[in-house]
Amino acid sequence: MRNSTRRRSALGIGLGFFLAIAANAQTIAITGGTVLPVSGPKIKNGTVIIKNGKITAVGGPETVVPADAKRIDAAGKWVTPGFINASTETGLVDVGFSGGANESRAQGKDNVAASFQPWLAYNPENVLIPAAREFGITSVVTWPSGGLVAGQGAVMDLAGSSLAEALVKPSVGMAADFESDQSAGVGARAELFAKLAGLLEDTRAYAANKVAYNAARFRTLPYRREDLEAMIPVVTGKIPLVLVVDQANDIVAALTFAKEQKVRVVIYGGAEAWMVADKLAAAKTTVMTGAMNNIPRDFTSLGSRQDNAALLRKAGVNVVMIGNAGGGDESGFNVRNIRFEAGNAVGYGMKWDDALRAVTLGPAELFGVSDRIGALKVGNEGNVVVWDGDPFEFATRAEHVIIRGVEYNTKSRKDLLTERYKTLPPDYTKP
């Protein structure tokens, strides 16, 4: 993976990476498995064909298999779209606490970094990527953190060896904090709301008076020009404001805020969202939350409970699953465990199909990439996983992980260390 030949050739090819991936992409026929397209009903003894990196057929045993296809016999196996973890710092962070890259937090100005696009520093060789991929994660949404407005998120496929290859869609949402006075640089919550409202108003003023602003004939605005520019898609409703907020009354305030400001919001975290599930359902507001935290860790999350996601679904709220156990690993080194979050959600009462959707098509729809990923349907990217059982179970392994038609078998660093130390003492020339 890191051999110099590959690196040199990658540099040589420049922007032709995508072609390189497509050239590697074989025709693949996955046959005989239980196919869960997510966008449609389950198909027993199903067939999925991937050609030139795209899904070209999804059907029953009658589906014609091209003669040149590499066959994967999935009898007794489960076939799903690649899983999407919608809350990660993947590709931005090496050793979170003490070393290497940590590219997820911008300096900003006055706690606002709307123009921050952290994926521009995305490292496709990041050591955590193979570890996520071997657990069936084929795509992630990579986000910044910190401040009142942290910056923008992007959808990435865990594929290829360049940003250009990996990027599915840039600027899919604006991350902001709706609850941390400290992050926002304010003294009280209502001051935070006012500050965020002020930013949106300044954005509208800037957008309406760009010519005057650029000619220095407009009043001084407290934010950087590039941040105001980046906020325009938020005020026009093109991208959602993804608000970190836990407490029920603050969630209601966020809904009111969205209505008044005419912006789309997504509730992120939402520990107490179950308490206002009816309001969230009425506002058709999506909640990104998990199923592994019931700790009243702050006075803003006293009502935290593990069946939050299940209760929200029951009330008709759209839920996108994220890791929320709180150990600090779920957006970093254990991004791969999102399938167990979904399994726990089921354990606490969510319907299995809803949980699968919450880690596949749900995030794809939320971030505007459902025409590319999140479901097994013709025309989508060939992001497919063959599991040897129920993908939410611990005993289940992802046997084949295919992204854009390329099967990935890259050993993770964990695998290499395991191989080296499986018998002691180790041989330091192997693997």
Place this chain on the structure above:
Amino acid sequence: MRLPALALLFIVTGSLSAQAGKTAPAAADTTHKTPPGPGALSLPNADPFPSTYKPFPSKTTLIKNATVFTATGPRITGGSVLLRDGKIVAVGKDIAAPADAVVIDGAGKYVTPGIIDTHSHLGVYSAPGTEANSDGNEATRPSTAYVWAEHSVWPQDPQFPRDLAGGVTTLQVLPGSANLIGGRSAVLKVVPARSVQGMKFPGAKYGLKMACGENPKRVYGNKGGPQTRMGNVAGYREQWIQAEAYRRTWDKYLADPSKGDPPRRDLAMETLAEVLRGNILVQNHCYRADEMMQMIDIAHEFGYKIRSFHHGVEAYKIADVLAKEGISGSLWADWGGFKMEALDGIDANLALLDHAGGRSVVHSDDASGSQRLNQEAAKAMAAGRALGFDLTEEQVVKWLTINAAWTLGLDDKIGSIEVGKNADVVLWTGDPFSVYSRAEKVWIDGAMMYDLNDPAARWRTDFELGFVPAMGGSK
């Protein structure tokens, strides 16, 4: 984008208090002349905060028709377990229900011993996480052997009942890892009580928290040291040199108390001397294999034993040594990579230590993870099986129970379903290694302390009243 975390305990982000320069606690003169008893050499007062725990009222209970993982023998399908007067009195296939017994049908369900978490900070880092209740690290000097975790435990921490609902019946609550020597641990039953004494496991030995590596040197690097790993090692050795001298002075006096006044007491040295006498078990936070090897040499130099390495993300690199030394590994299933010393964490760590003949223990160091130690074990089991190991569920149950009990020196009382053991038992809704299973009923000393299906009987801490919305079910 990340959610706010309660406290990343494995990282230690707490700031140093302003008291960094203060002197050691004043040593008190001692006048009592009680003769030493076995395991009770911390004279003059070996047990100043005695346990007041009394088992809760229990009924004779027969769980029948369940799959029973005893932790010491083979699985029993269609098995029964009889609990009476706080003890397990029968285990097997065909046990007739005594006339007075409550009979619980375990068809399709599983029974395990109560889960034991050897690494917890519940009560000392309670929820909600406030500065006011941040009581886990006495980060005022690199060695604080004189502090006892129990003096920080808040029994009304709402994390306790949540842990019980995860099937956890016994916890070792440790001081944090800011210090080379952090102080005494407390072994607690996960039960409601007005005081920590009401939770203390009767007769449990204390543990001593020690910590290697990044945390102490980061916390003290600019506060007078240690600033380096070599500074860490010098720090441990200095303490043990003092402790050995203290032990000799006291043991000489104790051999014949009639010869003059007792030596001066020193709280820190009392604890360390008890380690040297084998009465306190060393629980050593240490990530890297090379550092664990150095800690083992220090233990050899001063003649004490390390009972367990905690976190030990590189335990697999020295699994043979840990097995030979008889040191258990209190380990995570899949945490690693979050800091330099945790870089080499692998999923097969628990399985490889087990495979080498070592004692693997699944620990948490995390209030959420502690509620799902069975799931952590399931992940580690899958990793072991992926290596081709014939790793049975029976074996993996040991990682949650009997091996943890041994780590706390309690394997004669808890950790297995055997006649005569304390009736700490969990009935699971299904296979405990499935993501969909939940602890359904939890007994401690024969008393049913938790029932998934009886929300009205759920333990609610004082804190929760009025603050935390009452919840239906087990959540």
